[in-house]
Amino acid sequence: MTQHRVLKQLEKGERINLLGLSRDAMEQFFLALGEKKFRAHQVMKWIHHRGAESIDDMTDVSKKLRERLVEIAEIRAPKIIKQLDAKDGCRKWLLEVDGGSAIETVFIPDGERGTLCVSSQVGCSLDCSFCATGKQGFNKDLTAAEIIGQVWLAAKSFDSLDPKKHRAVTNVVMMGMGEPLLNFDNVVDSMNTMMDDYGYGISKRRVTLSTSGVVPQLDRLADYTDASLAISLHAPNDEIRDVLVPINKKYPIARLLESSQNYIARMPDSNRKLTVEYTLIRDVNDQPEHARELGKLLKDIPCKINLIPFNPFDLSDYKKVRDHDLKTFQEILHKMGHVAPIRTTRGDDIDAACGQLSGAVNDRTRRAERYKSGQWQSGVEPVRIIEPKN
Ligand code: SF4
Numbered sequence: 001m002t003q004h005r006v007l008k009q010l011e012k013g014e015r016i017n018l019l020g021l022s023r024d025a026m027e028q029f030f031l032a033l034g035e036k037k038f039r040a041h042q043v044m045k046w047i048h049h050r051g052a053e054s055i056d057d058m059t060d061v062s063k064k065l066r067e068r069l070v071e072i073a074e075i076r077a078p079k080i081i082k083q084l085d086a087k088d089g090c091r092k093w094l095l096e097v098d099g100g101s102a103i104e105t106v107f108i109p110d111g112e113r114g115t116l117c118v119s120s121q122v123g124c125s126l127d128c129s130f131c132a133t134g135k136q137g138f139n140k141d142l143t144a145a146e147i148i149g150q151v152w153l154a155a156k157s158f159d160s161l162d163p164k165k166h167r168a169v170t171n172v173v174m175m176g177m178g179e180p181l182l183n184f185d186n187v188v189d190s191m192n193t194m195m196d197d198y199g200y201g202i203s204k205r206r207v208t209l210s211t212s213g214v215v216p217q218l219d220r221l222a223d224y225t226d227a228s229l230a231i232s233l234h235a236p237n238d239e240i241r242d243v244l245v246p247i248n249k250k251y252p253i254a255r256l257l258e259s260s261q262n263y264i265a266r267m268p269d270s271n272r273k274l275t276v277e278y279t280l281i282r283d284v285n286d287q288p289e290h291a292r293e294l295g296k297l298l299k300d301i302p303c304k305i306n307l308i309p310f311n312p313f314d315l316s317d318y319k320k321v322r323d324h325d326l327k328t329f330q331e332i333l334h335k336m337g338h339v340a341p342i343r344t345t346r347g348d349d350i351d352a353a354c355g356q357l358s359g360a361v362n363d364r365t366r367r368a369e370r371y372k373s374g375q376w377q378s379g380v381e382p383v384r385i386i387e388p389k390n
Contacts, residue, residue: 007032021044023199078097079095081096086346092104097146103177108346113171115172115173124177128245135315171206174210204228210232211231212245235248236294240285261274261301264302278305294333307341
C-alpha cells in the first residue's frame with residue numbers, strides 16, 4: 001500500500017519519512033534509488049530495533065548513500081508535548097502531529113505484559129455516544145509514520161526496541177483515538193510493521209485492531225493482514241447499539257458478526273478467537289436481561305468478551321455500572337459458558353482509561369463546539385434509561 005505512495009512521493013520530489021514505510025515500501029524505495037533490497041532491511045533495523053533518530057547514525061550504510069538519504073528522506077516521529085506517569089505504572093503521552101492537533105497514546109503494564117494503546121486518527125468521525133474521543137470532533141487520519149511513531153516513541157521511552165531482548169511493549173491495541181478501519185492503508189501498513197521481524201517482531205496474536213464496525217473495510221481486511229481482531233459491540237441488540245454506536249444503523253450487529261467471523265475463518269492459525277468489547281453503562285446495557293441476550297447472541301462464536309466499566313467524563317450523562325450489576329452480568333455470561341473477564345480501570349489519575357482519550361483536536365466538524373454549547377442535535381432518540389429496581 002504505502003509502496004505505491006512512496007514512489008509517487010519520490011517522483012514529486014517530496015521528502016520521505018522513513019519511519020512510516022512498511023518493509024515492501026522501504027524495499028521499493030531503495031530499488032527506486034538503484035540500491036539493493038537489503039539496504040531496506042538495514043535501515044529498518046536502525047530505525048525500529050535501535051531507535052535511530054538521524055540518518056547520520058546509520059554507520060554501516062555508506063557515506064555516499066547516507067548523504068543521498070539526508071537530501072530526500074527523514075525520520076520524524078510525533079513530538080512529545082507531555083508525558084504523564086500514573087501511580088499504577090501506566091504512562092500516557094500527549095503527542096503533536098502534523099497540522100498542530102494532539103493525540104494520546106497510553107502504555108498499560110500488567111506483569112510481564114505491556115500493552116500500548118495506539119491512536120489511528122485525530123479525533124473520530126463516528127461519535128459513539130459513550131466515547132470522549134467522539135465528542136472532540138475529527139481533524140485528520142494519522143499518517144503511517146504518526147501511527148508507528150507512537151510505538152517507536154513508547155519503546156524508546158522504555159529503552160526496549162530490540163526484539164531479541166526483553167521489551168516493555170509486548171502488545172499493541174489499535175484502540176486509542178479514532179476508528180482504525182477508516183484509515184485503512186496507514187493502519188494496516190503500521191500493524192504489519194509492528195509484526196515484522198525488521199520492525200518490532202510482535203506476534204500477530206498480540207497486535208489487535210479494534211473496530212466499531214466499518215463492515216466493508218472489515219470484509220477486505222484479511223487480504224492485507226492477519227493481526228488479531230476486536231469489535232466494539234457494547235450492546236446485545238440493534239435497538240441499544242443504534243444509539244451507543246451510530247454506525248450500527250448502517251451495518252447492524254448481524255452483518256458485523258458475520259464479517260468478523262469471516263475474518264477469523266481466514267486466519268492461517270485455526271484456534272484464533274474474536275475479542276468482543278462490551279462497555280457497561282448503568283441502566284443502559286448492564287441488566288441481567290442484556291447479559292442473557294448477549295450470551296445468546298454470541299453462543300456459537302468462539303470469542304472472549306471483555307467487560308469494561310464505563311468511565312464517566314464531562315459532556316456525557318451516562319453513569320458507571322454498579323459493582324453488583326457488573327458481577328451479576330459476568331456471572332450470567334460465565335454460566336452460559338463464555339469467557340468474560342472484567343477489565344479493571346487503569347491509569348485513573350492521568351485519565352488514561354478506556355474511552356477517556358481526548359487529545360487536543362483542531363475539530364473540522366464543529367461537533368466539539370456544538371457539544372460544549374449544549375446545542376447538539378444528533379438526530380437520534382436518546383437511549384432509553386431503565387429505571388432502577390428497588
Ligand atoms: S468508540 Fe471508537 S469509533 Fe466510536 S467515537 Fe470513540 S473512537 Fe470513534
